Structures are given as structure tokens and as C-alpha cells.
Amino acid sequence: MPGKIVKYSTIVICSLVVGWTAGQSIEDISFFSISREISISDILSIITNIALACFVTYIIERSITESRVEKDIFIGELDSVLADILSLESSCAHDYILSFKDTNYKIGRSRKSLSKLWQLLSETDFDFSTKYDTEYRGLINCIRNLDEKLTDSEHYANSTGFKKVNIANNHIYLNDSVKPDIDNTISDIKKKIFRLKIKINKK
Amino acid sequence: MGKNVILNISKEFSKCPGARFKNESDYSGEEFREDFLLPKLEEAQSKGQKLQVILDGSAGYSTAFIEEAFGGLIRKGQYSSDVLNDLIFISDEDPTYIDDIKMYIQNAWKNRKV
Numbered sequence: 309m310p311g312k313i314v315k316y317s318t319i320v321i322c323s324l325v326v327g328w329t330a331g332q333s334i335e336d337i338s339f340f341s342i343s344r345e346i347s348i349s350d351i352l353s354i355i356t357n358i359a360l361a362c363f364v365t366y367i368i369e370r371s372i373t374e375s376r377v378e379k380d381i382f383i384g385e386l387d388s389v390l391a392d393i394l395s396l397e398s399s400c401a402h403d404y405i406l407s408f409k410d411t412n413y414k415i416g417r418s419r420k421s422l423s424k425l426w427q428l429l430s431e432t433d434f435d436f437s438t439k440y441d442t443e444y445r446g447l448i449n450c451i452r453n454l455d456e457k458l459t460d461s462e463h464y465a466n467s468t469g470f471k472k473v474n475i476a477n478n479h480i481y482l483n484d485s486v487k488p489d490i491d492n493t494i495s496d497i498k499k500k501i502f503r504l505k506i507k508i509n510k511k
Numbered sequence: 512m513g514k515n516v517i518l519n520i521s522k523e524f525s526k527c528p529g530a531r532f533k534n535e536s537d538y539s540g541e542e543f544r545e546d547f548l549l550p551k552l553e554e555a556q557s558k559g560q561k562l563q564v565i566l567d568g569s570a571g572y573s574t575a576f577i578e579e580a581f582g583g584l585i586r587k588g589q590y591s592s593d594v595l596n597d598l599i600f601i602s603d604e605d606p607t608y609i610d611d612i613k614m615y616i617q618n619a620w621k622n623r624k625v
Contacts, residue, residue: 408536409527409570416571416605423605448607452574459530460575475535475575 385425392418406480516555521568531575540579566602582619592620
């Protein structure tokens, strides 16, 4: 607080010095007249201007800062979801054998992060969370699809007649036919996360 | 309503639930259904109570685990989709798991072989 007082006092003193110096440089100031009377409307006008300046500085600026911090928190949570998805993408691209526990943990963590984010959003901005609930559900569905493709051998056995992933000894065994499908699902998730980030940033 | 029978998955079964079948991974959905869910459900029904399943505290549930554990109740011919009336799910960490379980139970009932 004392720091702020020093800062604002310095600004006021500097402004006066600059104003006085500028006045000195104008040689002919005869067309200016200084009245020794101040009308009540002028006083009111000055008070209104000062009040407006305070309002703009403290209230609006504060709310802008708060809103920015909130958005950064939400976007940060989405980034943590994205980090898990990118890590899965990298594992799927480079390996044919994945740890079941690790994969399950990453998917579970991204679902929990997303759920936590939406709970927070509902608490702070109910209208936003209601408006974009479909997008949120769409993203959860996409992550669930990825989960099915990576961790459920039966899913493919039922829908396509043959297994694309095999699970044994706590490991997931991928093969070439499932990889493009997994890539597409991950791309879809990334697209949905980016869209949600943009919407949060615009809110 | 009286007390419920409680099944806390992370405390009583595993913090890291596995895949669908016993031959696929440790702590599978099949193992959970046979050794934990069914006995607890029968206990709750015999007492005229509901089974409260607590999902929080685990590292995450694969869809295969959930489908086999809960959808399996229907597929094995032991229950109808009315079993949902005897189950209460608690999941503060990720409430969407509750929607998943209900969906899998209803799908299993819809797709049952009669």
C-alpha cells in the first residue's frame, strides 16, 4: 500500500512538472484567462471525473484481472488433460505393447481432470457450463471411445468380428489395424480440447 | 430408508482396477463381479437394503472393467435392468462413471439373448 501511494504521488508530481514546463514554453498565453471563481458545477464535474477514474482503475481493471486468472486456471486444467492424451498418442505411435495400468491411469486422470474442470466451471459460471455442456459430453464420449479402443478387446470382437487389441499379463498388445483408428480418435479429442479452450478464452 | 450395504471399490477391491477378464489382467471386472459385487448385492437384497458402490479413490476404471462388472450382471442372467433400483453409486471425482454404469446395464438388458 505505501508503495502505491509513492507511485501515484510520483505520477502526480511528474504531471505537474511536465504541465508547468509546457506552460513555460508557450510564450503568448494572453488568450488564456484564469478565473478566481469556481462554480459548483465545475466542482461536481471534477468529483465525477475522479470517481470515474477510480472506478475504471480499481473495479473494471480488477474484474478483468480476476477473469483472466480464472480463464488461465480452466485452460491449465485442459492442458493437463491434453498432456495425458499427447503422452498416450506418443506411446501408441512408437510402441506395440503398452502397460495396461499406465494407460488406464492416464485415461482415468484425464477424465477426472475434465470432470473437476466442469464442476469448477459450473460453480463460477453456471451459464457457460450449461451452454457448452454438449461440448463437454462430446469430449468425455471421445475419451471413452479411446478407452474402449485401447483397453477393451471385446469391443472390437463384438463390433467387427475380430480382435484388434489383445490384453494379457497386464499389457495391451496393439497391431497395425487399430493404430489409425486410435490416431483418429486422439485427433478428435485434441480438436475438441482446442475448441473448448477457445470458448473458455472468449468467455 | 435404513442403512445400506457399502462396497468401496478402492478400499475393498483395488485402487488400480484392471481389464475385462481374469486372463487379461489382475483385478479384472470379471473378478470384481464374481467375488465382490455379487456377494455384496445378495447381502444387501437379503437384508432388504441397497448396495452403495463407492467409485472414488481409484486410479480410474477402464470401460471394459465397468461393462464386464455391471453389464455382466445382466448378461449372466442373474439380474434384469431393475437391479439399478438396488444400487446407489457414489462418484464425486468423476460422476460420468455413474452414467456409464447405467448405460452399460441398460445396453446389456437391451441386447440380452432371450
